[in-house]
Amino acid sequence: MRGNKFGKLFSFVTFGESHGEALGVVVDGVSAGLDFDLEDLQRELDRRAPGRVAGTTNRKEADRAEVLSGVFEGKTLGTPIAVIVRNTNQRSGDYDKLKTEYRPGHADETTQSKYGIRDHRGGGRSSGRETLSRVIAGYFAGLMIPKINISAYISKMGPFEASLDDLKNAKNIAPYNFPLTEKNEEIKKYLLKLKAEGESVGGRISIHVTGVPKGLGEPAFDKLKADFAKGLLSIGACVSFSFGLGEEMANLKGSEVSSKRENFGGIEGGISNGEDIFLTTTFKPTSTIGEKAKEGRHDPCILPRAVPVVEAMVKCILADHLLRQRAYGDGVIDE
Numbered sequence: 001m002r003g004n005k006f007g008k009l010f011s012f013v014t015f016g017e018s019h020g021e022a023l024g025v026v027v028d029g030v031s032a033g034l035d036f037d038l039e040d041l042q043r044e045l046d047r048r049a050p051g052r053v054a055g056t057t058n059r060k061e062a063d064r065a066e067v068l069s070g071v072f073e074g075k076t077l078g079t080p081i082a083v084i085v086r087n088t089n090q091r092s093g094d095y096d097k098l099k100t101e102y103r104p105g106h107a108d109e110t111t112q113s114k115y116g117i118r119d120h121r122g123g124g125r126s127s128g129r130e131t132l133s134r135v136i137a138g139y140f141a142g143l144m145i146p147k148i149n150i151s152a153y154i155s156k157m158g159p160f161e162a163s164l165d166d167l168k169n170a171k172n173i174a175p176y177n178f179p180l181t182e183k184n185e186e187i188k189k190y191l192l193k194l195k196a197e198g199e200s201v202g203g204r205i206s207i208h209v210t211g212v213p214k215g216l217g218e219p220a221f222d223k224l225k226a227d228f229a230k231g232l233l234s235i236g237a238c239v240s241f242s243f244g245l246g247e248e249m250a251n252l253k254g255s256e257v258s259s260k261r262e263n264f265g266g267i268e269g270g271i272s273n274g275e276d277i278f279l280t281t282t283f284k285p286t287s288t289i290g291e292k293a294k295e296g297r298h299d300p301c302i303l304p305r306a307v308p309v310v311e312a313m314v315k316c317i318l319a320d321h322l323l324r325q326r327a328y329g330d331g332v333i334d335e
């Protein structure tokens, strides 16, 4: 099975299955001498971890990061960084039926027919649990881009909608990552009801990035927007990506779209223009529904726990492009 590596100069390989021994990541391209803080890394993992928030999966995992290499006396060494997280709370019997019963929209049928073998337990390699490895990579990417700030939030989840202004007015949007935190109790009830009914719902995650230097991205295949698309669409259950006004552009005239540079979301010609970046991703409703959802431990909505994953992928892509820009020495570096 190929395609386990992401990035060019800042790159990482993720490994592990949801019901195996452990999952983890090897991150390559992290500069030497950066301050490493295990508590900060753990905080990022905790934001995504299962079993913490009512109305998400009940699988309780400590998700403790074990750093195996690449860090010495609180600093990065510049060598490959390997981190693992052990699985401790698998309930593999929940998946017995799924050996042969395939869930529309999940990876069961396509993986089985492509490889002739799969670890069916917990979705195996295709579990949303794989994304803990991305969160670890994102932590190290963040060390590489200290001047860039990335905030992702749920802009739509079922009937709940929020805007960037709502985010700007909010202090701490945990645990649901929805900016109108006064709705948290309602959200909890809504998600618990979906769970009890074996139903699921999708929505949108929006991302606001500040402090991005001008000049990241190349004009043809390595456009910054193209790498965002690939990185974000590679997150399980993400079904679309857009930037700036995105899909709304289909309904607008040129004079309306070009009236504000902001409408292009900080990327023109595939290259960052030095302004804030605005991205949007859509997530489908969780594929495990009905009796399988009621019997098992699933997220009735993926969005609350996908927010830190989205932020991590954006960090990795920006760190990679920043390194590429420095290395190629082609064009102006505006840092």
Ligand SMILES: Cc1cc2nc3c(=O)[nH]c(=O)nc-3n(C[C@H](O)[C@H](O)[C@H](O)COP(=O)(O)O)c2cc1C
Binding pocket: 057, 105, 106, 107, 123, 126, 127, 128, 129, 131, 234, 235, 236, 237, 238, 286, 287, 288, 297, 298, 299, 300, 302, 305, 306, 309
């Ligand atoms: C954080 C996170 C949690 C997820 N939780 C579940 C879940 O509990 N049940 C489920 O069926 N899918 C869940 N998914 C979605 C599956 O992982 C995803 O559908 C699967 O990897 C197939 O990929 P695709 O949907 O992109 O085709 C989750 C995804 C993420 C990112």
Ligand SMILES: C=C(O[C@@H]1CC(C(=O)O)=C[C@@H](OP(=O)(O)O)[C@H]1O)C(=O)O
Binding pocket: 018, 049, 050, 057, 058, 059, 061, 090, 091, 094, 121, 122, 123, 126, 127, 128, 129, 130, 132, 236, 296, 297, 298, 299
């Ligand atoms: C364990 C996690 O989420 C899992 C993602 C997932 C899926 O199909 O993607 C299915 C469930 O797995 P299990 O049945 O083993 O509990 C979720 O709990 C996690 O994100 O860490």
